[in-house]
Amino acid sequence: MTDLGDFSRSGGDDDSDTSESSPAATDEFDADDSDSAPVASDSDATDRDGAGDDLDDVGDFETTSSAARDDDRFDTVPTDPRGTDTGIGTLSAAEGLRIGEDEDETHVQAYVTADNREDVRVGKYLLVPYPDGEKLFARVAALEYRQEYRVDDATEIHSKRAMRRDDIEETDYKLMADLEPVAVLYEDGEGPDVELKRRMTDRVPKPKSVVREASDKPEIKTGLKMPEDGVFLGHLSVGGEKVRTAAEPPTIDYRLKDDYADGDPLVFRHTLVAGGTGSGKTHGAKNVLRQFLADERRYEMEDGAERRAAVVQFDPQDEYAQMHDDNPDVTREDERKWEAENVAHGGHDDTVAFVPKVGNSSYAADHHRAEQVEFTIPFSMVRDRPWLVAGASLNDNQYNALTLLIRRFFDQFGDAGTYREFVDYIDDPALREELDESGRVHEATYDAVKRRVIGSAFADVFDQDARPITDQIRSFVKPGQLTVVPTYHVNDSRATEVVVLALASLLVDEKLSNAPRYDRVKETPLVVGMDEAHNFLTDADSVQARKVIGKFTEAAKQGRKERLGLFLITQDPQDIHEAVFKQINTTVVLNLGDEDAIKSVNIPSKLEGKVPYMEKGQMVVYSPDNSEPVEIIGLSKCVTKHGRE
Numbered sequence: 151m152t153d154l155g156d157f158s159r160s161g162g163d164d165d166s167d168t169s170e171s172s173p174a175a176t177d178e179f180d181a182d183d184s185d186s187a188p189v190a191s192d193s194d195a196t197d198r199d200g201a202g203d204d205l206d207d208v209g210d211f212e213t214t215s216s217a218a219r220d221d222d223r224f225d226t227v228p229t230d231p232r233g234t235d236t237g238i239g240t241l242s243a244a245e246g247l248r249i250g251e252d253e254d255e256t257h258v259q260a261y262v263t264a265d266n267r268e269d270v271r272v273g274k275y276l277l278v279p280y281p282d283g284e285k286l287f288a289r290v291a292a293l294e295y296r297q298e299y300r301v302d303d304a305t306e307i308h309s310k311r312a313m314r315r316d317d318i319e320e321t322d323y324k325l326m327a328d329l330e331p332v333a334v335l336y337e338d339g340e341g342p343d344v345e346l347k348r349r350m351t352d353r354v355p356k357p358k359s360v361v362r363e364a365s366d367k368p369e370i371k372t373g374l375k376m377p378e379d380g381v382f383l384g385h386l387s388v389g390g391e392k393v394r395t396a397a398e399p400p401t402i403d404y405r406l407k408d409d410y411a412d413g414d415p416l417v418f419r420h421t422l423v424a425g426g427t428g429s430g431k432t433h434g435a436k437n438v439l440r441q442f443l444a445d446e447r448r449y450e451m452e453d454g455a456e457r458r459a460a461v462v463q464f465d466p467q468d469e470y471a472q473m474h475d476d477n478p479d480v481t482r483e484d485e486r487k488w489e490a491e492n493v494a495h496g497g498h499d500d501t502v503a504f505v506p507k508v509g510n511s512s513y514a515a516d517h518h519r520a521e522q523v524e525f526t527i528p529f530s531m532v533r534d535r536p537w538l539v540a541g542a543s544l545n546d547n548q549y550n551a552l553t554l555l556i557r558r559f560f561d562q563f564g565d566a567g568t569y570r571e572f573v574d575y576i577d578d579p580a581l582r583e584e585l586d587e588s589g590r591v592h593e594a595t596y597d598a599v600k601r602r603v604i605g606s607a608f609a610d611v612f613d614q615d616a617r618p619i620t621d622q623i624r625s626f627v628k629p630g631q632l633t634v635v636p637t638y639h640v641n642d643s644r645a646t647e648v649v650v651l652a653l654a655s656l657l658v659d660e661k662l663s664n665a666p667r668y669d670r671v672k673e674t675p676l677v678v679g680m681d682e683a684h685n686f687l688t689d690a691d692s693v694q695a696r697k698v699i700g701k702f703t704e705a706a707k708q709g710r711k712e713r714l715g716l717f718l719i720t721q722d723p724q725d726i727h728e729a730v731f732k733q734i735n736t737t738v739v740l741n742l743g744d745e746d747a748i749k750s751v752n753i754p755s756k757l758e759g760k761v762p763y764m765e766k767g768q769m770v771v772y773s774p775d776n777s778e779p780v781e782i783i784g785l786s787k788c789v790t791k792h793g794r795e
């Protein structure tokens with residue numbers, strides 16, 4: 151017997167006996183009474199969902215077992231009624247059992263029986279039956295120990311005794327689980343057409359209903375509103391452990407809606423992957439992007455045609471061209487599992503690295519076998535996008551002067567005008583004087599603009615010795631092709647920014663234009679992926695940042711219609727402009743330590759709390775149009791090559 155038990159027992163047994171057990175039930179603990187255990191198991195087996203009187207039997211055993219311990223004689227009784235429990239405990243109405251419209255009007259608590267306490271964790275999914283077969287699907291929101299009997303355990307003697315042993319007498323305490331109702335599950339239809347559905351929690355379960363851990367795949371998927379089909383992201387988990395069921399495979403696949411059945415495929419409503427350094431962003435992003443490129447995946451365009459998506463991935467660390475190659479660590483067993491879950495895997499043959507030629511930099515590609523194509527940014531692209539050469543520090547007045555100069559330059563030189571010619575053009579004192587005298591551009595403004603636009607980064611980016619990207623659009627964007635734009639070899643962040651923004655805005659402009667120059671972009675479902683997106687979509691206060699954000703926000707808004715999906719990856723989400731965030735439907739967050747970063751991704755607080763504790767590959771997904779907010783674990787292996795030896 152435990153010391154603590156001794157303290158509390160005096161009045162305790164009386165309490166519990168009067169509230170729970172009948173005299174007969176107490177007798178049942180007599181070893182001679184062979185009826186007792188079978189009675190309990192029968193009732194449990196035949197009335198699993200029932201919330202009726204039978205359940206009292208379960209309670210009786212608990213109570214009497216502690217009573218039995220009063221007498222040493224009973225300690226050896228082998229009958230253990232717990233073996234037949236079908237749940238983890240029962241609902242309690244002791245402090246009210248209430249379901250309301252608002253979360254704070256809701257109070258659902260379960261008593262967790264002693265032998266289930268180790269397994270019950272915050273976040274776990276539970277089911278509580280209603281008498282007519284409907285079920286309440288709920289999450290454990292909090293767990294609390296309470297004393298079974300009123301005892302002041304903050305005393306020297308309790309504490310000393312407790313310090314000499316390493317467990318407690320569970321039955322001296324109640325473990326109460328606060329449940330957060332998620333949905334009511336019900337069956338719709340009859341016979342073979344019966345369908346499991348969910349609706350708002352609009353009814354309260356009966357007190358003493360048996361609470362079970364949810365372990366049935368359809369019930370969990372329906373409860374969490376998780377789509378059956380779509381793009382595979384990972385497996386449902388709670389506290390870093392995959393949720394398992396009796397089905398084969400036992401894990402529960404989390405997918406993003408990818409059809410037009412209700413709403414548009416979520417890829418065209420934009421995705422953000424945020425996570426700290428080394429949290430598994432790129433590994434996870436490759437696994438998702440690979441799914442968009444699956445052979446059979448098609449998206450319907452506005453003209454009714456169905457086409458495969460093109461993926462264009464901006465790649466500052468030169469990691470994504472490896473998606474061309476198989477992951478050498480993948481075994482036949484891995485492949486078998488992925489196939490069973492319809493996960494696209496293996497190197498994607500149709501992968502091309504579009505390598506920007508910038509100054510003297512050279513690209514070394516010994517870590518992948520994807521085809522390489524060189525390109526340059528023609529200065530003509532600046533004609534419609536003067537902000538590309540505005541840099542971060544032009545004020546509005548200076549920017550107006552810049553646009554005037556660019557316009558006049560191209561009027562004179564046409565689309566063939568080069569950056570070098572532009573530099574010569576504005577280096578002309580006569581032009582400076584003319585604009586100043588006519589009151590169009592003040593001398594000081596002119597000089598400021600000139601200082602900005604004449605720089606080595608621009609000289610290295612524009613009109614290099616390679617084919618202009620504008621001549622290669624048809625091979626740059628191709629249905630079913632992964633196009634990677636590595637920029638690691640470009641040793642100048644300014645130059646990198648111009649390359650990425652020029653290409654990204656070219657794609658976006660073509661998608662949004664009513665009179666596109668290149669039908670290919672307009673007609674192809676397109677996913678634009680951007681790693682280290684905070685470098686390009688910053689909330690910096692500059693003309694360029696404003697133009698870029700305006701453009702991307704607009705693109706994001708039109709994405710559903712035009713089949714343009716943004717797939718942004720970042721370790722510094724707090725540096726991405728808020729307007730872009732607002733357009734993002736699916737937020738995937740891996741481990742993030744920084745508090746500002748966590749706040750900035752705007753996920754429900756119950757997910758926020760998990761973020762700093764997540765291990766590599768663990769993520770939370772907030773995608774309100776797809777499912778309830780959940781935690782998942784991505785595949786532990788990359789489905790394509792990732793990493794350098």
Ligand SMILES: Nc1ncnc2c1ncn2[C@@H]1O[C@H](COP(=O)(O)OP(=O)(O)OP(=O)(O)O)[C@@H](O)[C@H]1O
Pocket residue numbers: 425426427428429430431432433434721766767768783784785786787788792793
């Ligand atoms: N789910 C996972 N299971 C096991 N290992 C993983 C998982 N996800 C990622 N890793 C491994 O962790 C390492 C870091 O992952 P990754 O390169 O994706 O990180 P990252 O967040 O992109 O980091 P960085 O900030 O450096 O870009 C890699 O070796 C990767 O293979």
Ligand SMILES: [Mg+2]
Pocket residue numbers: 431432433467
């Ligand atoms: Mg990375």
